Amino acid sequence: MSRELELGLYVFLLATFLGLELIRRVSPLLHTPLMSLTNAISAIAVVGSILVAGEQRSALSTVLGTLAVTCSVINLVGGYLITYRMLRMFRKSGKGKP
Amino acid sequence: MIERIIPLIYIGAAGSFILALKWLSAIPTARRGVIVGAAGMALAVIGTLLKPEIESYRWIAVAFVAGTAIGIPMAMMPMTAVPQRTALSHAFGALAAALVGTAEYYLRAPAIGRFTMAALALEVLLGFLTFTASLMAFGKLQEILPQRPITFRFQNSLNLSLLGLAAAAGATLVFRPETSWLFPVFGALALAFGVLLIIPIGGADMPTVISLLNSYAGLAAAAMGFVLDNQLLIIAGALDGSSGLILSVIMCRAMNRSFTNVLFGAFGQIQAAGGTGQERRAVRSASPEDAAGILLAAERVIVVPGYGMAVAQAQHKVRELYDALTKAGVDVKFAIHPVAGRMPGHMNVLLAEADIPYDRLVEMEEVNSDFPQAGAALVIGANDVTNPAARHDRNSPIYGMPILDVDKARTVLVIKRSMNPGFAGIDNELYYSDRTLMVFGDAKTVVGNIVRELAGGRDTV
Numbered sequence: 001m002s003r004e005l006e007l008g009l010y011v012f013l014l015a016t017f018l019g020l021e022l023i024r025r026v027s028p029l030l031h032t033p034l035m036s037l038t039n040a041i042s043a044i045a046v047v048g049s050i051l052v053a054g055e056q057r058s059a060l061s062t063v064l065g066t067l068a069v070t071c072s073v074i075n076l077v078g079g080y081l082i083t084y085r086m087l088r089m090f091r092k093s094g095k096g097k098p
Numbered sequence: 099m100i101e102r103i104i105p106l107i108y109i110g111a112a113g114s115f116i117l118a119l120k121w122l123s124a125i126p127t128a129r130r131g132v133i134v135g136a137a138g139m140a141l142a143v144i145g146t147l148l149k150p151e152i153e154s155y156r157w158i159a160v161a162f163v164a165g166t167a168i169g170i171p172m173a174m175m176p177m178t179a180v181p182q183r184t185a186l187s188h189a190f191g192a193l194a195a196a197l198v199g200t201a202e203y204y205l206r207a208p209a210i211g212r213f214t215m216a217a218l219a220l221e222v223l224l225g226f227l228t229f230t231a232s233l234m235a236f237g238k239l240q241e242i243l244p245q246r247p248i249t250f251r252f253q254n255s256l257n258l259s260l261l262g263l264a265a266a267a268g269a270t271l272v273f274r275p276e277t278s279w280l281f282p283v284f285g286a287l288a289l290a291f292g293v294l295l296i297i298p299i300g301g302a303d304m305p306t307v308i309s310l311l312n313s314y315a316g317l318a319a320a321a322m323g324f325v326l327d328n329q330l331l332i333i334a335g336a337l338d339g340s341s342g343l344i345l346s347v348i349m350c351r352a353m354n355r356s357f358t359n360v361l362f363g364a365f366g367q368i369q370a371a372g373g374t375g376q377e378r379r380a381v382r383s384a385s386p387e388d389a390a391g392i393l394l395a396a397e398r399v400i401v402v403p404g405y406g407m408a409v410a411q412a413q414h415k416v417r418e419l420y421d422a423l424t425k426a427g428v429d430v431k432f433a434i435h436p437v438a439g440r441m442p443g444h445m446n447v448l449l450a451e452a453d454i455p456y457d458r459l460v461e462m463e464e465v466n467s468d469f470p471q472a473g474a475a476l477v478i479g480a481n482d483v484t485n486p487a488a489r490h491d492r493n494s495p496i497y498g499m500p501i502l503d504v505d506k507a508r509t510v511l512v513i514k515r516s517m518n519p520g521f522a523g524i525d526n527e528l529y530y531s532d533r534t535l536m537v538f539g540d541a542k543t544v545v546g547n548i549v550r551e552l553a554g555g556r557d558t559v
Contacts, residue, residue, distance in 0.1 A: 004327045005213055012320060015333040018116065019340030025123040028436060028461055031345060031443030032180060034122055035312055037135055038341040039184055041115055042191045042315040044139070044334035047146045048198040048322045053161060054152035057205050064201040066157040072194035073165025074172065075187050080136045081173030082183065086447050087129045089177075093455035 033086045040079025046072035100148050107145035108330040114138025115334050119341070125456060142330060177451040178408050181304060181440035182239035188311045189232035195318035196225025200285065202325055208276035215275050217324035219268040223288045224318035230292030232311050238296070239304060239440055247300040257294045264288055299360070301405070302482070304440045306349040306360045313342025345442050352436035352462075354488075354499040381517070384535035386544055389476075389511050390551035392535070393419075396473025396509070398429045400465065402502055403445050404438050406479015406514070410541035413452040416478065419545050420454055422552040432458055433465040433475075433502050435483040466503045475507035477528075479514075479541050485526045495524060510534040513544045 026034050049072050053065030115138045121131030147155070175183045199222040203210075210218070237243035264287035267280055299307050316338020323331030350357060384392075393399055401420075407413060423430050432454065438445045446459055460468075469475060477484055484504040487494040504510055510533050517529070517536075528534055537544050 008324050008332055011329050011332045012336050015336035016340045019337040022119040023341045023344045029446050029456055032447045037122055038338045039187050041334050042319050042338045044331055045191055045194040045319045047142055047331055048326055049194050050146045050158055052198050052201045053157050056153040061201040061205050064197045066161045068194040068197040069158055069161035070165045071190040073162050074169040075191035076139055077166050077169030078172040078187050084132045089450040090125050090456045092457050
């Protein structure tokens, strides 16, 4: 097993447990924004997409990369905007819209 | 120099994602959470653009413009469409992961390590199957495809053998990455499995399925992190993976069903068969006028919203009802079942959109003790989550599912279009109780009429 792989598995393990602990604390009231936010975070695939699109290693990889950047940017922009829109709607009684 | 800064930028991005989820846990900090999450994503993008490996920015720029042009209108969809929007967004994220995996395979194979190839295969498998599965879920939620589960003989065996074939193709590629003809077959199997996975799933199971797809999209990104040796991808992917997992578990628990049962059980079909042969009993119906009187006299009212409220777009009328009753001194609460609607938390977002304060929305465990003290319960477009058979009828398909104890309220008002059974195809014995009055009609119209009665019929339209 390579050093990178070993490190990667440690990181994966710790991040999964951290995720489970963090998400368990989220109020059920906010489950839709939560899913919407984690959906936006899964647009992190944009990192790999940019590399494949920009490295210009073959015509095929540039095409696939460009498509992948488009898809992940749709995911990213749409995800964050709608989460923000949703959260702006939640207000307490007796208060106007923030 | 720049190469030394990039890891720091990535670490900042990872920290931002963790903070984003932490702050999302409560409403006062939630918006800050989204902003810091978006900042983290900006850091990730900037860090990647700074990488010296990038030869040309032309196509990246084109793709950013195109993605933004499609992404913004998708974020402006109405709140009732949030479940299908989320499904569609999952599809795009997952497709991106699958495409990157495909590109990496053709760039690197056959000189690719065994473990990297395994991660790549997982990335492509999860990416492609989540892509088609999310598109199917989108189609069902948008009602382009039939919402009822579609089942046929040997369906489960077909699905499992397809998954087995995909796994076998993936394993072959891991040990013999040079068999490049197999790669497109592998991708096609993953795409086909995604379609078949959603075919037998009905509308009421969507909350679980969307959560599960959320998890898969995250895991595909984490697998990409292993392929590219990128810890940021691993962290973000793992956070998403665990989030989707927790939500699916919560949804399954709220329906008293197991994962396998949701994925392979084809709920609706079985129930439709079990629910036949019941004699029609008499129900009592009431007019909006009667309903308005009962609600005014109730002192405490608990409203139970369900998917029917979303379909009828009745949330704004419900807000008017809430305002009118509150003004008349009636205490109004909203009881939220975890699986009400088509995704976790769906009802909360709809009611918040209609400007109903969030401290009036109460979860199932908390609100159930309030029903016996409530003068009236008003059920709007909810069905199976109020069926008392879940508590006592061992033969009922929903036996054991936690429900809202609506039947314990002094009077139960049910707004419903007709006596057709709900999604699960089972009769709801609540409707035949002596305490229940049915108000037939479209939820939006009926609630509007009740509001008009409460206002003394002043502004007749």
